[in-house]
Amino acid sequence: xxxxxxxxxxxxxxxxxxxxxxxxxxxxxxxxxxxxxxxxxxxxxxxxxxxxxxxxxxxxxxxxxxxxxxxxxxxxxxxxxxxxxxxxxxxxxxxxxxxxxxxxxxxxxxxxxxxxxxxxxxxxxxxxxxxxxxxxxxxxxxxxxxxxxxxxxxxxxxxxxxxxxxxxxxxxxxxxxxxxxxxxxxxxxxxxxxxxxxxxxxxxxxxxxxxxxxxxxxxxxxxxxxxxxxxxxxxxxxxxxxxxxxxxxxxxxxxxxxxxxxxxxxxxxxxxxxxxxxxxxxxxxxxxxxxxxxxxxxxxxxxxxxxxxxxxxxxxxxxxxxxxxxxxxxxxxxxxxxxxxxxxxxxxxxxxxxxxxxxxxxxxxxxxxxxx
Numbered sequence: 001x002x003x004x005x006x007x008x009x010x011x012x013x014x015x016x017x018x019x020x021x022x023x024x025x026x027x028x029x030x031x032x033x034x035x036x037x038x039x040x041x042x043x044x045x046x047x048x049x050x051x052x053x054x055x056x057x058x059x060x061x062x063x064x065x066x067x068x069x070x071x072x073x074x075x076x077x078x079x080x081x082x083x084x085x086x087x088x089x090x091x092x093x094x095x096x097x098x099x100x101x102x103x104x105x106x107x108x109x110x111x112x113x114x115x116x117x118x119x120x121x122x123x124x125x126x127x128x129x130x131x132x133x134x135x136x137x138x139x140x141x142x143x144x145x146x147x148x149x150x151x152x153x154x155x156x157x158x159x160x161x162x163x164x165x166x167x168x169x170x171x172x173x174x175x176x177x178x179x180x181x182x183x184x185x186x187x188x189x190x191x192x193x194x195x196x197x198x199x200x201x202x203x204x205x206x207x208x209x210x211x212x213x214x215x216x217x218x219x220x221x222x223x224x225x226x227x228x229x230x231x232x233x234x235x236x237x238x239x240x241x242x243x244x245x246x247x248x249x250x251x252x253x254x255x256x257x258x259x260x261x262x263x264x265x266x267x268x269x270x271x272x273x274x275x276x277x278x279x280x281x282x283x284x285x286x287x288x289x290x291x292x293x294x295x296x297x298x299x300x301x302x303x304x305x306x307x308x309x310x311x312x313x314x315x316x317x318x319x320x321x322x323x324x325x326x327x328x329x330x331x332x333x334x335x336x337x338x339x340x341x342x343x344x345x346x347x348x349x350x351x352x353x354x355x356x357x358x359x360x361x362x363x364x365x366x367x368x369x370x371x372x
Contacts, residue, residue: 036369037355037362039320044299044350050292050337051221055209055242055274057287059202061177068170070193071095073186082181083281084201090181091173091198098168105161112154119147179203180284202285207278209242209254209291212269218259224295230259237293240274244289252277254291292337301344307356308333308342318355318362319348320370326355328364 075092078084122143130140175181182200186192213221225233239253254276263270274291276283308317308331315333318326331347348354353370355362362368 034367034369036371038357038371039353040356042301042350042352045302046298047300049295052290052292053211055211055289055291057283058208059204059285060206061203062285063201064197065199066194066197067093067192069095069098073188073190078181080184084175086178087174089172089174093171095171101164102168105164108157109161112157115150116154119150123147175201177203204278204281207276207283209274212271214269215263218270241292242289302341304341307354318359320353323370324367326362326366326368
């Protein structure tokens with residue numbers, strides 16, 4: 001091999017290594033000088049939190065509408081989703097038996113009236129004769145008894161007619177409350193009886209929002225409320241908000257009214273019921289959404305969410321110790337409603353200094369320059 005070529009190659013390699021060293025060290029040991037990070041000293045401040053729970057909406061009254069007599073649906077006066085008033089007719093039932101019962105009762109009344117008139121004529125005819133001694137008093141008493149019996153038969157026929165008319169009135173199926181009509185599974189001509197549900201009417205002037213908490217959540221929830229008894233604690237609860245399924249915030253505020261006395265052994269949860277006014281009928285039975293229960297904390301430690309990171313579902317942040325070392329610190333937090341901050345429940349104290357931004361470039365126990 002040519003000696004000149006070997007010398008030239010070695011010289012070129014040395015030049016390349018020399019130039020490379022101007023930018024980096026190919027054998028490791030990069031820039032380890034501390035970097036400056038923004039920090040903040042933690043202080044107490046007041047904050048509003050909220051607990052959010054999924055709910056299902058139910059009308060104050062969801063009433064099944066059933067026919068009280070057998071027959072065929074002759075008319076349907078409403079449609080599904082119609083808003084109806086108390087007493088408004090919903091269906092017309094064609095009941096031949098009820099109509100026949102009315103006709104029979106009317107005939108019985110007419111017959112009874114004729115019997116009463118005949119008995120009265122006999123009494124009026126015999127009384128003067130008995131008073132003059134022409135006929136015996138026994139004969140008059142016999143006619144009087146017949147008249148009394150005729151009156152009783154007439155009263156019985158009148159009662160039967162009243163009952164028949166009442167039964168006939170059941171052919172008009174009306175709404176017992178103001179509300180909204182549900183589904184209508186039967187149509188014109190359908191044969192129905194009192195075992196069939198023609199529809200439901202949901203009274204929605206007020207609605208119930210039902211949700212549940214597990215046993216652990218229930219204990220914590222009640223422990224943080226003012227009052228000695230459960231009734232006092234419920235009474236002291238603040239008004240709550242409802243966010244509907246489309247994300248819209250419902251305009252009316254609600255109030256938690258009841259908590260079931262027992263925890264369901266199957267689900268391990270207790271049921272809550274909140275009441276919401278529904279003056280414009282916006283909420284319907286079967287709707288879903290989320291309720292928010294506000295909670296005011298007077299002395300809270302607040303940190304920005306960008307100052308935290310997660311590892312194995314745990315929240316951590318960097319606390320500065322000795323004014324120059326960033327230590328990974330495990331914390332327990334609750335998010336604020338705006339989604340920008342956390343309330344620290346455990347892991348940090350008032351007066352601690354944390355790094356508030358840029359933590360993605362940090363490692364545990366790294367040296368830092370504190371930017372105050």
